[in-house]
Amino acid sequence: MTAGLTPAALIDELCSALAPARAEALRAAYDLVRRVIPAGYEEGVSGRMVTWSVPLARYPKTYNKQPLMAVALAATKGHNALHLPLLYMSAEADAAFRSAYADAGRKLDMGKGCVRFVTPEGLDEAAVTTAVGGTAVDDFIAAYEAARRGAESPSA
Structure with a gap:
């Protein structure tokens, strides 16, 4: 049950049901995002995910009347997931992210904007630091607006 949970409490709940390596990976991802996300995003809980979003007070023009989600972290049945919508809104950001993995010699398990990991x-x-930490709220909003128009988003 996640109703009323804080993000930290949700992470604790999710980790309690995971194997030790997955729990360690989820906690590390949570700590990393919290450490590098620029000011202006709001941490919260949406369903069974910890999210970092643009508050409606800052940007109310979303397609679904919900805060504009920039990053989300979840634990699914078979893996942990770090959702990075900017990567599917910006071809440049996506290419830089994939290149960083390749340059580091790491295997990237990723969908369009969701990185799957178990360790x-x-x-x-x-x-992750570059993708998350390098995207100020104004840049994320600009990328969102460009994506909604069908235009290539400005570099983030």
Whole structure:
């Protein structure tokens, strides 16, 4: 049951049901995002995910009337997932992220904007730091607006 949970409490709940390596990886990802995400994003809980979003007070023009989610962290049945919507809104950001993994010699298990990992080594800290930490709220909003228009988003 996640109703009313804080993000930290949700992470504790999710980790309690995971194998030790997956729990360690989930906690490491949570700590990393919290450490590098720029000011202006709001940490919260949405369903069974910890999210970092643009508050509605800052940007109310979302397609679903919900805060604009920039990053989300979840534990699924078979893996942990770090959702990075910017990567599917910006071809440049996506290419840089994939290149950082390749340059680090790490195997990237990724969908369009969702990085799957089961161990701490499954996430490349430098790539995540650049993608998350290098995206100020205004840049994320600009990328979102460009994606909604069908235009290539500005570099983030």
